[in-house]
Amino acid sequence: MSEYVISVNSTVDLPKEWLEKRAVPVIPLKYTIDKETYDDMSGLTSKEFFQKLREGKMAVTTQVNPEQAKEGLEKIVREGKDILHLAFSSGLSGTYNSMRIAAEELKEEYPERKIIVIDTLCACMGEGLLLYYALKHKKEGMSVEELADWVEQNKLHVCHNVTVDDLHHLQRGGRVSKTAAVLGTMVQIKPIIHVDDEGKLQVIGKERGRKRSIQKIVDMSVERSKGWDNEIIMITHGDCPEDAEYLAKVVREKMGVENILINNIGTVIGSHTGPGVLAVFHMGGKR
Numbered sequence: 001m002s003e004y005v006i007s008v009n010s011t012v013d014l015p016k017e018w019l020e021k022r023a024v025p026v027i028p029l030k031y032t033i034d035k036e037t038y039d040d041m042s043g044l045t046s047k048e049f050f051q052k053l054r055e056g057k058m059a060v061t062t063q064v065n066p067e068q069a070k071e072g073l074e075k076i077v078r079e080g081k082d083i084l085h086l087a088f089s090s091g092l093s094g095t096y097n098s099m100r101i102a103a104e105e106l107k108e109e110y111p112e113r114k115i116i117v118i119d120t121l122c123a124c125m126g127e128g129l130l131l132y133y134a135l136k137h138k139k140e141g142m143s144v145e146e147l148a149d150w151v152e153q154n155k156l157h158v159c160h161n162v163t164v165d166d167l168h169h170l171q172r173g174g175r176v177s178k179t180a181a182v183l184g185t186m187v188q189i190k191p192i193i194h195v196d197d198e199g200k201l202q203v204i205g206k207e208r209g210r211k212r213s214i215q216k217i218v219d220m221s222v223e224r225s226k227g228w229d230n231e232i233i234m235i236t237h238g239d240c241p242e243d244a245e246y247l248a249k250v251v252r253e254k255m256g257v258e259n260i261l262i263n264n265i266g267t268v269i270g271s272h273t274g275p276g277v278l279a280v281f282h283m284g285g286k287r
Contacts, residue, residue, distance in 0.1 A: 002114065004082035004144040006135060007073070009064065009095055010040035011088040012128040013236055013266040022135055027072035029088070029095060029268045030062040037062075038267070046264035050239035050275040059271035064095040069102035073115065077106055082114040084144050086131055086151065090119045091199030116148045118155070121199030124269050125234040125261075125281045126160045132232060133283075159224045159284040160195040161217040165210065165240070165276025192216055194287060210243065217280055218250045224284035225255065233257045236265040238277040247278055255282075 010028035012019070019026055028039040033052055038044060044052070053059065064072075076083050085103070087096040096119045103115040120127050130151060137147055190213035192205035207213040221233075233251055237244035241262075248260045264270075265277055 002082050002144075003080070004084060004114070004138075005076050006131065006138060006147075007076065007083055007085045008127060008131055009086075009088040009099075011093075011095075011123060011266060011268055012086075012131055013124045013263060013269060014128040014131070014261075015263050016041055024131065024135075025072065025076060027064055027069060027085075027099070029064055029093070031059050031267050031271055032062070033057055033059040033271075040266055040268040044267065046239055046267070046270075049267050049270065053270075053275055059267070061268045061271050063093045064098045066098045066101040066105075069095075069098045070105060073099075073102055073106055077110045077113045077115065082144050083116065084134070084148055084151075085115070085117045086120050086127060086134065087117055088127065089121045089123050089195070089199030091121060091195075092123055092201065114144055116144060118148060118151050119199070120151070120155050120158075121195070121197070122155060122158050123160065123195055123199070123201075124265060124279060125236045125263065126158045126195060129158055129232070129234050129281045129283070130155060132234075154283070156197055156287060157228070157283050157285065159221065159282050159287050160279060161220045161224075161281075162193040162201075162273075162277065162279040163190050163207070163213040163217050164193065164273055165190065165238075165278075166274045192220070194220075197287060211246075214243070214247050214250060214278060217278070218247070218254050221251070221280050221282055221284070222254050224286060225282050227285060228283045230255070230257050230282045232259045232261060234281040235260060235262045236277070236279050236281075237262070238265050238270050238273060238275045240276050240278065243276075243278055247280060251280060257282075
């Protein structure tokens with residue numbers, strides 16, 4: 001069995017140190033703010049980035065193009081390794097298509113190598129959670145083909161339950177109307193969002209007040225995780241660590257899972273959610 005590597009896009013939003021420790025290659029998306037362009041996971045710190053958003057600065061994100069995708073993947077195949085790439089959801093970015101094009105070109109140039117690109121239909125630490133289990137199964141001895149099959153069979157069991165603090169960022173992205181954003185912000189309406197089976201963000205409810213919205217996304221997680229053994233749960237936040245710790249406390253109380261990984265949301269996805277976003281990711285029966 002040939003040696004293979006699991007690679008990802010930067011939108012996994014896991015700590016850089018976590019990824020480096022496990023030797024996971026990352027192919028980054030980019031973002032531009034204040035007329036400066038950076039690779040996701042590089043440049044501004046999370047606190048610096050979200051402070052700029054709070055000041056009213058706009059961030060614009062850029063998908064991976066086929067040339068960047070090919071450059072990232074070719075570094076691996078040149079080492080004589082096969083690749084399983086877990087790509088950012090096609091429902092949110094054209095990055096998956098760029099990765100797929102790059103893989104097809106490389107397979108022509110390196111016919112002895114296996115390069116499998118999967119549209120995870122996941123985002124943020126939903127991708128990260130899929131990576132966590134993929135690395136575990138790789139360590140247990142799954143071949144690249146077996147692991148690709150496992151990912152395809154399980155990717156729609158990765159649940160993303162999200163609430164945002166500021167409706168204006170969703171409004172800019174076309175998720176809610178301007179009127180709804182203004183009125184909702186005035187009365188402290190907090191949208192409840194998930195990623196659907198097409199890998200797209202969908203507003204599926206609303207709660208009044210921060211704590212009620214946090215309770216709601218945990219209640220959704222409790223319901224959707226029934227019958228599943230979650231050995232880890234992941235939580236992301238948009239520069240609101242105290243709220244993330246409170247969310248983790250509620251998760252422990254209601255779901256009984258102690259192993260929780262908390263990390264700041266990345267700059268690319270954070271550009272669209274804004275500061276104050278909170279999300280919990282776990283395996284479950286239905287998204």
